[in-house]
Amino acid sequence: xTEVVDYHPATDPGAFSAQILGRELWPHQLEFARSKARYxxxxxxxQVGKSTTLSAVALFEATTRNNVTVLLVSAGEVASRRLLxxxxxxxxxxxxxxxxxxxxxxxxxxxxxxxRIISVPASSRQIRGWPVDVLILDEAGFIDTEIWRAAEPxxxxxxxxxxxxxxxxxxxxxHFFRKLWQQGMDHPNEQVESWHWPSTVSPLVDAVLLEQIRxxxxxxxxxxxFLAEWTDEAGAYFTEAEIMRAVADYSMTGPEELPLDSxxxxxxxxxxxxxxxxxxxxxxxxxxxxxxxNNRNRHGDxxxxxxxxxxxxxxxxxxxxxxxxxxIAGSYRMQMxxxxxxxxxxxxxxxxxxxxxxxxxxxxxxxxWTDMRRKQSGFSKIKGLLQRxxxxxxxxxxxxxxxxxxxxxxxxxxxxxxxxxxxxGHDDAVMALMQAVSCVHPPWATREQDTTSRxxxxxxxxxxxxxxxxxxxxxxxxxxLPVKNxxxxxxxxxxxxxGDGW
Numbered sequence: 219x220t221e222v223v224d225y226h227p228a229t230d231p232g233a234f235s236a237q238i239l240g241r242e243l244w245p246h247q248l249e250f251a252r253s254k255a256r257y258x259x260x261x262x263x264x265q266v267g268k269s270t271t272l273s274a275v276a277l278f279e280a281t282t283r284n285n286v287t288v289l290l291v292s293a294g295e296v297a298s299r300r301l302l303x304x305x306x307x308x309x310x311x312x313x314x315x316x317x318x319x320x321x322x323x324x325x326x327x328x329x330x331x332x333x334r335i336i337s338v339p340a341s342s343r344q345i346r347g348w349p350v351d352v353l354i355l356d357e358a359g360f361i362d363t364e365i366w367r368a369a370e371p372x373x374x375x376x377x378x379x380x381x382x383x384x385x386x387x388x389x390x391x392x393h394f395f396r397k398l399w400q401q402g403m404d405h406p407n408e409q410v411e412s413w414h415w416p417s418t419v420s421p422l423v424d425a426v427l428l429e430q431i432r433x434x435x436x437x438x439x440x441x442x443x444f445l446a447e448w449t450d451e452a453g454a455y456f457t458e459a460e461i462m463r464a465v466a467d468y469s470m471t472g473p474e475e476l477p478l479d480s481x482x483x484x485x486x487x488x489x490x491x492x493x494x495x496x497x498x499x500x501x502x503x504x505x506x507x508x509x510x511x512n513n514r515n516r517h518g519d520x521x522x523x524x525x526x527x528x529x530x531x532x533x534x535x536x537x538x539x540x541x542x543x544x545x546i547a548g549s550y551r552m553q554m555x556x557x558x559x560x561x562x563x564x565x566x567x568x569x570x571x572x573x574x575x576x577x578x579x580x581x582x583x584x585x586x587w588t589d590m591r592r593k594q595s596g597f598s599k600i601k602g603l604l605q606r607x608x609x610x611x612x613x614x615x616x617x618x619x620x621x622x623x624x625x626x627x628x629x630x631x632x633x634x635x636x637x638x639x640x641x642x643g644h645d646d647a648v649m650a651l652m653q654a655v656s657c658v659h660p661p662w663a664t665r666e667q668d669t670t671s672r673x674x675x676x677x678x679x680x681x682x683x684x685x686x687x688x689x690x691x692x693x694x695x696x697x698x699l700p701v702k703n704x705x706x707x708x709x710x711x712x713x714x715x716x717g718d719g720w
Contacts, residue, residue: 228282235274238281238315239308246419247271251278255411259358259399260384263417263446268384272354273304275382279352280333281318288352290337291345291369293360299324301356302337345369353381358395359388366394387448391623396448400622403462404615414462417444453625455597455636460604461621463690464611469697470527473549477699483551483580485705486526489653490543490557491646492566498532499539502650503550505700506663506707507610512685512693516607521663521707522692523603523655524610526550526700528617530647536566544573544581552581553708556653558588584711586653593636596652597624599660607690608660620648656711663707 225233231251235241243251247267250260251274262268276288290305292298306322309315309329321328327335338345345365350372355361373379389396402412417423432440441447447458476484486503493499506521507513513522527550531539543555557567567585574581586592603609611617623638624645638645684696 231275231278234278234282239274239277239312241270241274241308243267243271243274244419244421246413246415247274250413251275253411255402255406255408256379257381257398257402257410258383259395259402259410259412260415261387261399261412261446262384262415263386263444265417265423266415266420268356268415269301269304272301272356272382272384273308276305276335276352276354277309277315279380280327280329280335281315281331283333283351284331286331286333286351287349288333288335288354289345289348289350289369289372290335290354290356291361291365292337292339292356297356298337298339301354302327302335305335345372348372349376351376351379353379355381355383355385355395357385357388358383359385359393361395363394387442387446400619401615404613404618414446416446453627454622455624455626456601456604456621458622460601461611461618464604464607464609464688464692465613465618466610466686466688466692466694467613468524468610468686468694470525470612470614471697471699472527473546476549483703484526484549484700485551485553485703485708486700487654487657487708488543488550488552488555488581489650489656490555490567490570491649491653492536492558492561492563493532493534493646494562498530498644498646499534499536500530500646500650501528501539501543501546502647502654503527503552504651504654504658506704507694508699508701509693509695511665516691519665520608520660521665521701521704522608522610523658523660523663524694524698525612525614525617525651526698528612528614528647528650530616530650536562536569540566540570540573543570544577544579547574547577547579547581551705553705554657554711555581555583556586556657556711557583558649558653559585560587560589584657586656586711588649588653590635592656593652596656597636599658600652600655603655603660607688607692609655610688610692610694614647616644617647617651619643620645624648653711657708659707659709663704665701666704 227234227237232243232248235243244267250258250271280286280288290298290301292301306327309319318330320330325337345368353369353373373381383395385395398410399412402410428444438449442449486505488501488503491500503526504523505526507524509522557563557570559567571583574583620638623643624636625639627635686694686696
């Protein structure tokens with residue numbers, strides 16, 4: 219039976235905006251307004267309805283609850299007052315709300331519910347001291363971190379308090395808005411949820427005019443102001459768009475969760491990165507996705523790659539992690555395991571070879587020397603697969619963070635240095651993924667002639683859960699599995715030996 223949802227203006231911001239304020243919210247505004255997350259972050263382009271959304275939410279909170287304080291903070295005094303003026307105008311022009319306005323000034327709107335909407339510029343002195351129920355930061359990317367640190371404590375003693383941040387893409391990797399927005403994009407939950415609103419989400423935007431602007435303006439300006447993309451990626455190896463268009467909300471399948479009734483193996487290419495100093499030991503696996511033919515309209519008989527399993531173990535001894543890899547090899551058929559020799563890798567690689575041989579589990583270890591050429595080859599293969607929409611990534615926060623943190627630098631000799639800088643964090647997961655993908659030969663990853671009936675395929679498809687989609691339109695089961703007994707796309711990786719493996 220379909221659940222009937224009764225949206226009432228006293229409990230739903232969408233109904234409130236439509237019935238009380240006379241403003242129908244657009245679908246992207248509604249999704250944001252109805253979210254229950256405590257921190258809500260929007261990275262937005264021009265003319266997407268930011269002010270209307272913030273004003274509608276502020277008035278909803280202030281009129282449907284008693285004695286609520288909504289604090290509007292913006293980068294400048296003019297901008298903060300402009301948002302309050304929008305709130306005041308909506309309230310006074312609403313026949314059902316105008317009588318509730320007890321007082322309005324340049325910096326405060328007081329309502330008959332005892333609630334106040336207060337506007338302040340980004341000043342520590344003016345922000346400190348307010349007990350705040352709803353903290354709204356307009357153009358948050360331009361607000362200094364010290365101002366944020368003065369404002370955030372105002373909500374900690376208010377039950378049900380919320381923070382709303384909206385901004386065009388501005389601020390470095392360490393800026394509070396960018397970090398929170400990225401957290402909400404990578405791992406949305408009841409605490410943090412994020413949205414990306416390019417100008418094209420607005421039904422009012424003139425697509426022809428937007429294209430004319432794109433042609434005459436610089437690419438950096440257009441990406442920032444209209445596509446809502448950060449443009450400080452000169453040193454970033456992967457762009458934000460390349461990464462996020464490949465992400466799907468699927469559940470990786472652990473070795474203990476693999477179906478036991480299969481007579482055919484699930485073959486994977488694997489990569490191991492051995493931890494040194496602060497890094498962890500990491501294992502990443504790549505395989506071809508069993509999509510039951512649902513991506514044929516995009517790729518024909520070419521199969522899509524995905525990450526069936528990824529493990530990152532902190533503070534594990536090499537012997538303990540080796541035992542875990544051997545254990546996993548008892549479930550997944552690790553056709554090839556690329557294991558680095560440099561750094562601390564010589565001993566654990568040798569031990570892994572020995573343990574796998576004695577265990578009887580399948581796994582061919584390919585010792586590799588990870589130098590600049592190998593990194594360039596492996597990461598360029600990942601980049602190519604992402605650009606052709608042939609690699610699906612899980613929404614794994616640490617992996618996505620490391621992919622974003624990967625930077626390149628041209629060396630004096632004409633080579634390319636690729637690494638995750640220490641200031642950004644670890645590189646264990648992304649290096650393990652690179653090792654695994656280095657064993658992949660995409661031209662040979664094709665679907666063999668189907669021998670299964672349509673009914674059998676539909677039954678098998680139902681067993682792996684409801685499908686999810688990447689933003690690029692790739693169909694992925696909720697609980698995906700590799701194509702059975704398909705391993706001809708797995709090859710000996712490049713760079714097997716130091717200096718002569720190329």
